[in-house]
Amino acid sequence: MKKLIRNSFALVGAALIASTAPAQADEIDDIIGTGTLRCGVMLDFPPAGFRNSSNEPDGFDVQYCKDMAKALGVEAEVVETPSPERVPALVSKRVDVMIASASNTLERAKTVAFTMPYVVYTNVVITQKDSDIKSFEDLKGRSVGNVVGTTPEQFFLEHFENWDDPNGNYTGFGSDAESYLAVSQGKVEAIIGSSAQAADLIASGNFPNLEIRSEAPFTVDLVSIAVNKNDHSLLRWANLFVWEQQKSGRYAELYKQYFRSDEVPALTIPNTYY
Structure with missing residues (x-):
């Protein structure tokens, strides 16, 4: 009986605590x-x-x-x-x-x-117009850049590591603006980016020496x-x-x-x- 009473008090106490606890904000x-x-x-x-x-x-x-x-x-x-x-x-x-x-x-x-x-989105390879890079596979052994922490970076690095080419190097950038500026100035030979963004930036005239070279063999980016x-x-x-x-x-x-x-x-x- 004492055990039953103690359990009853415990239940009442728990109910009181629950009723006085602040409600979670919506x-x-x-x-x-x-x-x-x-x-x-x-x-x-x-x-x-x-x-x-x-x-x-x-x-x-x-x-x-x-x-x-x-x-x-x-x-x-x-x-x-x-x-x-x-x-x-x-x-x-x-x-x-x-x-x-x-x-x-x-x-x-x-x-x-x-x-x-x-x-x-779909992703593409972007280079200078006079580059001899024609396809994604041509990036093997080249200098490539992308924005740090993005999905295109993750996908590309998987290929980069599998290529294991000592002549290749990768540079991560803090923003898309930095990556486009880098390839435009020749600091890297190519970048990977959204096809829609690339088409928009190139059409704007801000990067007249760049062009889309090929699609990147990544899954669609939802x-x-x-x-x-x-x-x-x-x-x-x-x-x-x-x-x-x-x-x-x-x-x-x-x-x-x-x-x-x-x-x-x-x-x-x-x-x-x-």
Whole structure:
């Protein structure tokens, strides 16, 4: 009987503690409460993120942020976030969401949570126009660069290590702008980058001596919105938002506007991801 009474008191005590414990904050309520959605966006990655002629943030990812904020009934704040700072910006709570063309890798998913893919990229080899590099295989034994911590870097380094060519060398850069400047100035012979970004930068006239040489033999790069891994309600809402963007045709509209292509890629991998 004493044991039963003690257990009863223990249960009552636990209930009292649970009832007086502070409720866990809801991320969506917090964002609505502040009236602002802070989006981490790369602004050196056109056409996804860049500064327009008025020096205002613009691009596919920027507009996606504005659409998300509108759906939440708040204002959008675009926080310029270079590639290596994307995950740290989320973890340190400098931003609420990361809409920054981030590949949804297993390694990153240990730290942040990803939505379903919201856009897709393919990667290409970029060189100077007078380079004798014609294909991806020609990169063996050459000087190649890429942005540190990116998926294209990860894919390329796998090939680089397998080649094991003593004449080859690799240089990591802190941003896309640095990598394009390096190949333009001949500091490296080639870089690997998004086909959409490469086409946009070359068409802009900022790098008149560069051209796309070939596709890189990597899988398509599905990228996702990221939130802090414990922001469960925000993750669920963001997943539904991405789905609504596709279902409503808004994804196709934005893709055609910023990527200047009538062919809108499916956010799937045949026989793998539907």
